[in-house]
Amino acid sequence: MKPKNKVRSEGIFHLTASEAVRRFKNGKASITVVGLGRIGLPTAAMFANAGLRVVGADINPAVVVSINEGKCRFVDEPGLDKIVERTVKRGYLKATADVSKAVSETDMVVICVPTPVDHNKTPDYSAVIGASETIGKSLKSGQIVIMESTVGPGTVEEVIKPVLERESHLRAGIDFGLASCPERSDPGNIIPNMKTVPRVIGAVNEHCEEIVASLYENALGVKVFRASNPKTANAIKLTENLFRDVNIALANEFALLFEKLGIDAIEVINGCATKYNFMPHYPGAGVGGPCLPSNSYYLIVEGIKSGNIPYLIRMAREINDRMPDHVIELVSEALNEVGKTVRGSKVAVLGVAYKPDIKDVQLSPLERVCKNLKDLGSAVDIYDPMFAGEQVFGIAVKRSLAQAVKGADCIVIGTAHSEFKKLDLNGLSHLVSSPAAFVDARNVATPKEVMAAGFAYRGVGRRFLTPTAEATS
């Protein structure tokens, strides 16, 4: 079945909620998704998969061409490629670089553009503002604009809404609908997450909330938490991510302290996890990706403006940001144990992605680890299965683990990719330049087995463990 219609005359925002639901269900609703990145493309594909007519708009022509060929560039999102291929083939999903035209031809517009922070850690909303200006220029009465990009609370009300109203000469809540529905997916798991994780919706009024909630409930089959307004919805998105960032910082703080006290922080966290009211988070080389390292700042700037600085959140950020330096300390210490210096040593960094089994180095803490090692005079080789043969941080990634490790004085585990969770440590010990060091920043191996393979061991949260101290564990 091909989609029936291209343009609707009666705007969806002017329908009753039940009429809108009927339009979602009979495949006559249409959506433009602006921004076809890691969130935008699966969002577009999932709406198309639900029988909506979807136009994906992106300013990058190469992305547009590739999607219209039914191709998906996110190799690390299981299930996405098939959905893109199928929905493009059946005509439910098409891509365009012409945002204005797409907006003018669809019932609803979903904004999925990036909201990074700049080098001063100030939120950079230029992409959402730019998208809103373009959308506003084509916006017609009866359309609904949905903001999925993560922004600080108040940004939709105080920044996006005025831009849309100014450019369209229409009024939000009266002529057109406006809602926040922050994306809540975990990279690498986006398709399963989109099908199961409840969505949070905050709209300019109850009618808009009703229609947008129905859209997500019907098209994605998920539950919806109805927040009072867009700023509350955005506060929820930030709060859940900051919970993770702060708790990872707490795990890192425990790691640094327990290293000094000769206690295995990983064992401690695993012990705590046997209690019903504890949630385990683990220490590591730091926190990367498009969300956690940035999201705190969206709230910190609002805090500073309102005279209420969230110190705990800010300190958590600083702790996580310093973890790459701690990895360098551990490398230096482990090399020292085998009588080598960082200068002149060859270091093999295994894994540079910001999280396991993801092809993504956005704000990866391993960038600083690699840079600092080079600054200290190491020769750095990288192996990462997701980037084999590509360039990362200006370094050519080796095509195999063996190539990276061969002749190395130190191995650093930077990312807990599946491939690194079953390392042949004895095999590696024959490839390295013995005596060699092994720094496990991601807890992929036990100190005991690493030391048994002849390496000088250091691990984040397990710094001072010796074979003797470890024997009873």
Added chain:
Amino acid sequence: MKPKNKVRSEGIFHLTASEAVRRFKNGKASITVVGLGRIGLPTAAMFANAGLRVVGADINPAVVVSINEGKCRFVDEPGLDKIVERTVKRGYLKATADVSKAVSETDMVVICVPTPVDHNKTPDYSAVIGASETIGKSLKSGQIVIMESTVGPGTVEEVIKPVLERESHLRAGIDFGLASCPERSDPGNIIPNMKTVPRVIGAVNEHCEEIVASLYENALGVKVFRASNPKTANAIKLTENLFRDVNIALANEFALLFEKLGIDAIEVINGCATKYNFMPHYPGAGVGGPCLPSNSYYLIVEGIKSGNIPYLIRMAREINDRMPDHVIELVSEALNEVGKTVRGSKVAVLGVAYKPDIKDVQLSPLERVCKNLKDLGSAVDIYDPMFAGEQVFGIAVKRSLAQAVKGADCIVIGTAHSEFKKLDLNGLSHLVSSPAAFVDARNVATPKEVMAAGFAYRGVGRRFLTPTAEATS
């Protein structure tokens, strides 16, 4: 069946683990529990209930007399009274003030004495050290000492062990057993917790670990997490409590910030709780009780000694400690709204216990709330169902809610006792001195219903909500 024997000739520590298990199972094992407080009494009662012969030792003669009459003074621990009554009646549990004699007549000794912090926030280990000296003087080869009191990591190895060895002229791990098994129960839920929450055991050697693990597995029927050593077991206990303290501080930080941004922090937390990797904690008047306000300092002092200060944990403590001041701010603001000052107003504080449905005001943040209100010139009345008719903070607690609220200019909800979760707000509005204020520090009522009853509303995390802003929620 009455217990069979009073003194064992062969020490339990010199048995094989399976022989020890047999002794636990056939009711021939005996234990002294030192300290019969909120943890010690249920511990003694539960061991006695499992058929072990238990001597509870406490320096307070009144406690000893009452327990030997089968009485339990903890009215807020469901199930405990029955177990104490039954085990005393059947002769499995008896109490004594003579710790030395008790120790000399039993196989094992469990230490359950308090470990508070002093006014400088320095851990005060005098009770555990005193108990260890007394125990050490009577200790015989083959006995096992188990530390349930919460202490900093290393305290058992560096403080308790030397005291026991010095006083007994015996060697830990060779002549006698020594282990940490930190209590993990939540006041108000201690009996259910003791039956279900896994225990963490760290011992001086593997043989001791084996026997102590068997004791808890057999007598309490719980799983055991075997930690490498006592210091790791103690680190686990502190880490799980600090996780709570830090996350409550984070909730308080969000509350303070979202109040400024006109966002309902309770709504935000409830929204976040719909995500799989979030654990909700709620803001309030602060954190009290025997554990959370103290536990951080056990780790902070070790951090300071080792040159690695846990800043996040320390800041969390400071945030939680400041929450009573915030409650005062809200009182002042709410009274201001109805044209009254704190000076000269009558304030009814409902709930002073540190947590719901508990008869305990140890380090309760409501003490500072009451004191500061009095310092500012308020007349403070207290009602708390757990303390009706008693004296708390030097104030006579009213016998009923109505007595406390009558003529009040402001009501403060200090503890979310069950009784306060179904308040008749309209009824209260006829008792107060109208116009009156209502400050909800524990989220027992919605702003809407409080305002509908005619009060000026303020709530922690919900400061600036007005009837209008709240209407859409």
